[in-house]
Amino acid sequence: MKYSAIILLISFILAGCSRDTDSFPDLEQIMERGTLTAITSYSPTSYFIYRGEPMGYEYELLKRLTAHLGLGLEIIVARDLNEMMDMLNRGEGDLIAYNLTVTSERHERVRFTSPLNVTRQVLVQRKPDNWRQMRLHEIEATLIRNPLELDGTTIMVRRGSSYVPRLINLAQEIGGAIEVIESDGEVTTEELIRKVAQGELEMTVADENIARLNQSYYPILDVDTPLSMPQQTAWALRHGSDNLYNAIEEWLEIMQQGVDFYVIYNKYFENRGAFRTRISSDYLATISGKLSPYDEIIRREAASIDWDWRLIASLIYQESQFNPSARSWSGAMGLMQLMPRTAQAYGAENPNDPEQNIRAGIAFMQWLEDYWKNIITDHEERKKFILASYNVGQGHVQDARRLAKKFGDDPDSWEVVAWYLIKKEDEEYYNDEVVRHGYCRGTEPVNYVENVMYLFSHYSRVIAEEEV
Numbered sequence: 001m002k003y004s005a006i007i008l009l010i011s012f013i014l015a016g017c018s019r020d021t022d023s024f025p026d027l028e029q030i031m032e033r034g035t036l037t038a039i040t041s042y043s044p045t046s047y048f049i050y051r052g053e054p055m056g057y058e059y060e061l062l063k064r065l066t067a068h069l070g071l072g073l074e075i076i077v078a079r080d081l082n083e084m085m086d087m088l089n090r091g092e093g094d095l096i097a098y099n100l101t102v103t104s105e106r107h108e109r110v111r112f113t114s115p116l117n118v119t120r121q122v123l124v125q126r127k128p129d130n131w132r133q134m135r136l137h138e139i140e141a142t143l144i145r146n147p148l149e150l151d152g153t154t155i156m157v158r159r160g161s162s163y164v165p166r167l168i169n170l171a172q173e174i175g176g177a178i179e180v181i182e183s184d185g186e187v188t189t190e191e192l193i194r195k196v197a198q199g200e201l202e203m204t205v206a207d208e209n210i211a212r213l214n215q216s217y218y219p220i221l222d223v224d225t226p227l228s229m230p231q232q233t234a235w236a237l238r239h240g241s242d243n244l245y246n247a248i249e250e251w252l253e254i255m256q257q258g259v260d261f262y263v264i265y266n267k268y269f270e271n272r273g274a275f276r277t278r279i280s281s282d283y284l285a286t287i288s289g290k291l292s293p294y295d296e297i298i299r300r301e302a303a304s305i306d307w308d309w310r311l312i313a314s315l316i317y318q319e320s321q322f323n324p325s326a327r328s329w330s331g332a333m334g335l336m337q338l339m340p341r342t343a344q345a346y347g348a349e350n351p352n353d354p355e356q357n358i359r360a361g362i363a364f365m366q367w368l369e370d371y372w373k374n375i376i377t378d379h380e381e382r383k384k385f386i387l388a389s390y391n392v393g394q395g396h397v398q399d400a401r402r403l404a405k406k407f408g409d410d411p412d413s414w415e416v417v418a419w420y421l422i423k424k425e426d427e428e429y430y431n432d433e434v435v436r437h438g439y440c441r442g443t444e445p446v447n448y449v450e451n452v453m454y455l456f457s458h459y460s461r462v463i464a465e466e467e468v
Contacts, residue, residue: 023091024091024238024240024241025091025094026240026241026242026243026244027241027243027244027246027247028243030071030094030244031069031070031071034071034072035071035072035073035074036062036065036066036069036071036072036073036074036094036095037074037075037076037092037093037094038058038062038073038074038075038076038093038094038095038096038097039075039076039077039078039084039087039088039092039093039095039096039097039098040058040059040075040076040077040078040084040096040097040098041077041078041079041080041081041084041098041188042077042188042286042462043056043188043189043190043286044190044275044278044279044284044286044287045057045190045210045213045268045269045275046058046059046097046098046099047059047075047077048278048284048285048286048462049284049285049286049291049458049459049462049463050278050281050283050284050285051281051283051291051292051321051322052283052285052291052292052313052317052321052322052455052459053317053321054455054458056268057099057264057265057267057268057269058097058098058099059075060264060267061097061116061255061261061264062075062097064251064255064260065248065251068251068254069247069251074457075457075458075461076092076093077461079185079186080158080159080160080185080186081098081100081158081159081160081161082159082160083160083185084096084098084100084160084236085106085109085110085236088110088236088237088238089109089110089238091238094237094241094244095235095236095237095241095244095248096110096235096236096237097235098235099116099117099119099207099233100112100162100233100234100235100236101119101161101162101207101231101232101233102115102231102232102233102234103162103165103231105165106162106236110236110237110238110239111236111237111238111239111241111245112234112235112236113234113235113236113237113245113248113249113252114234114249114252114253115232115233115234116233116234116235116252117209117232117233117265118230118231118232118233119207119208119209119210119230119231119233120207120208120226120227120228120229120230120231121162121163121166121205121206121207121208121226121227121228121231122205122206122207122208122211122223122224122225122226122227123144123150123203123205123223123225123226123227124192124193124196124203124204124205124206124211124214124221124222124223125143125144125196125202125203125221125222125225126196126197126199126202126203126220126221126222127139127142127143127220127221127222128142129220131220139222143222143225144203144225145224145225147170147173147174147225147227148174148176150170150171150174150176150178151171151174151175151176151177151178152176152177152178153178153179153202153203154178154179154181154202155167155178155179155180155181155202155203155204155205156181156182156183156192156201156204157180157181157182157183157189157192157204157205158182158183158187158188158189158192159182159183159184159185159187160182161189161205162231163205163206164180164182166205166227166228167180167205167227168180170227189204189206189207189210190210190214192204192206193206193210193211193214193218193221194214194218196221197214197218197220197221205227206223207233208223208226209269210269211223213269213272213275214279216272216275216276217272217275217276217279217280235248285459285462285463286462289463289464290463291310291313291317291322291459291463292313292316292317292322293322293354294316294322294324294335294354294358295309295313297354297355297358298312298313298316298358301358301359301362302362304362304366305362305365305366305369307365307383308456308460310456310459310460310463311383311452311456312358312362312365313459314452314453314455314456314459315336315387315390315452316335316336316358316361317455318448318451318452318455319332319335319336319337320334320335320336320337322335323335324352324353324354324357325352333351333352333357334348334351334352334353334354334357335354335357335358335361336357336358336360336361336362338351338357338360338361338364342360342364343357343360345364346359346360346361346363346364347359347360347363348360364390365386365390368386368389368390368394369382369386371389371394372385372386372389372394375412376412377412378412381412381413381414384414384449384453385397385414385417387448387449387452387453388414388417388418388421388445388446388448388449391444391445391448391449392421392440392442392444392445392448393437395436395437396421396424396437396440396442396445397417397421397445398436398437399420399424399430399434399435399436399437399440400417400418400420400421400423400424400442401417401420402434402435402436403420403423403424403429403432403434403435404416404417404419404420405434406432406434414449418446418449420442421440421442421445421446422442422443422446423442424439424440424442425439425440425441425442425443
């Protein structure tokens, strides 16, 4: 009887575990919700904002994956590599899109995709200050080339990285002592490399492709001492996400047979001139906290209508990509692409002047805010109506609301109104008796709102609201 009770208890425990595993979404549930949630980390190669645009190796691959699957993309940023795996296994994301080194220890926690790349770990150390005046053999005499020389050293590496167990194993292999210090969670390998270059750290460890890319910007670095055999890097999924895993493997096989996969890799890891330009720019937002030269103006003027300045910045990027001289085929001018009459009406004598243009554009947005505030009472929902009106005019948006109301749908829901805006491309709808403004290329304002809100989601993750 006692044994039967024990068996019954174990059965309940196993059943509970099974239910927990089964509760996590696989491909079918992801397709239903329409969005793939990827966990990654900021870095100047994987995911970053440069001059207002989301970029990165993992980011571009994710965009192609979600396009292949017909899904939207949501990105969650983790503090460190351990947190990535914890978030994945808590069900907060569907996959980890980051250059994770494949190790047997990590295999127990996650299921790796087929390898995306092969690299090896190298020691990142600093040459002498006067290395340009030295001969090669003199420089070599100051550097570590034999792992035995690491005995008694202290090396800081990224928290949760594969560099930690490698250094521990290396210390055992050489029969010596290496003090391994793990950095604070949000400190990336690239930041540690910069500290070595600036003399704040003696050395660190990095994947060779990352190390050589950074060496092109910091020539004082030496990255020629390997610490590991070649190792595979891959993305990771939860154990049990079989259908998503199969779909990614199918897509990855197609990608790796084409040119695009290698073009993306070369763009971020081989184009060292572009990397040097990004890393030295004031507008690599993940490092500088800046999106554009106009952040201070945007922040100041956005306060007048109580909008998040990063949302206004998203609109400006969508309109002009932060180009104050931008001019459209229709005559719209400047950062916020104001038509001449609108610019004049709101006091922009010179629409190409950034401050005048932004002030006038936001004044026009205030007018739209006043127009919609008693119609769409939900503040967050109202923003989408204002953005659509800024793009196509409030008349077409009101037409879509009237169509929604006529057909028994909610005219105050942006999702509903967006559907009817697109329907205004069809003769049956733009000739309807409730429509006052005729044909509308409705896909444009719908995409416009989606793009601005998408950019805002990226800007919000990278830059704190109070930053300028």
